[in-house]
Amino acid sequence: MMLVLAESSLELVPPEIWRHPAVLRDAERRGKKPGEILLDRARHHGAMLGLKDAERRGRPDIVHMCMLAFQYSPLNLAGRGSMAVHTIRDVVVRARPDVRPPKNYNNFVGLMEQLLSLGRVPAEGEPLMTAEAKDLRSLLEEAGGRWVVLHERGRRVDPLELGRLLADSVVVVGGFPHGDFKNAWLLEEAEGVYRIGDRPLDAWQVVSKAVTLAEIALGLI
Template sequence: MSSKRKNDDNETGEHEQETHESVESMHPHSVPKDKQLRQKLFKNAKNDSQRLIIILEKANLEAVSLGKKFELLNCDDHMNQIRKYKKDPAFCRPDITHQCLLMLFDSPLNRAGLLQVFIHTQQNILIEIDPQTRLPRTFKRFANLMVQLLHKLGIRSTNGPNKLMKVIKNPITSHLPIGCRKIGTTFQSKNLVHPKDLVPSDDSPVAIVIGAMAHGQVDVDYVEDTVSISQYPLSAALACTKIVSAFEEAWGIH
């Protein structure tokens, strides 16, 4: 479902302090420089077992060569390249992933240390993002960071040695807790549930798959159940919002 790109400032009004980083490209052309991520300083929750794991599937994150630089392919800026490579503009929407990530990482659930996020791209690239990552607020900076990540395979914090974003090995199931319940979401599912029904009755972790694309549905073989959380089609960002809010309410996070 198409969504408008959001470049809002964060609620706290904090200005991101970031430093430039050159990228060692695997390609002969240079990769645009961008600003690094800063690491948040809030604490993770002590209970490592109880958490919500969000997997953004079929994310449209693809770098394309434009002369001597690379950019993140998107339908607003690269229609010539989209026509050249005969791609569907509906599947050139990295802004959808950006919207989802801003919502997820700004949430109280994440600040409580009870959220974990993975991205699985249309090109079968698996990305893990540290829960303490402060993401760029604007799409342009986000796009530049994604290009760096896709070429360097990792982005480090400016105030620590940790990699806040990194490409990891497939499959996603090897990075999930043993026995973790895995649930897919799609509007086409006849199993309509309230988001609060997805919250485990015990303290076990649960993984929920959300499609990070404009159209279509996610068809993956690792989920045990597939549900719909609304009788109406939802954007990916709104689906993230409804699910995270339900878990926050159930777990008493405000």
């Protein structure tokens, strides 16, 4: 499985709100510039009120949970998966399969701030994670141009059948809290659109269940 977390709610604080008191206070407390800290609704709610598309932004916790669910999974540890995070700002973050992201949220935030500022971590030597400007279409083309999407309006199929399918596919999951993909072609051109269960699920629940179903199919659990 190659997991693509699409249009993910991960970005540095944009210039429009660098001067907002909530942002200045947070940056100062952490000894950074406003443009060097992650946009985080839990800290910058007031500052985000005037932002375009605000309801889809400022949720790095979603990316954190999805990365943990994937990177620490038996699927990834067995070398049977890879993951790319495409962001709402058309940046693609990739981690080496052996990367163990920080489990502590605040440590993860610090790491993402360094990654999005520098384009890589660590700053010197062999990179463990990279960030580069790239749109979703280019990412999916590079991955072979065929993908399936997990989406609440997709088809519900037998979970074991779904697991076998996911194990060998590029699997796209939305990395944002609400609403739909802005890239409408993503669903239209997909080889299949599936859902897991009948209730809307958080992105990381979808990732976690997709990975578990693939692990069953591959005999890893």
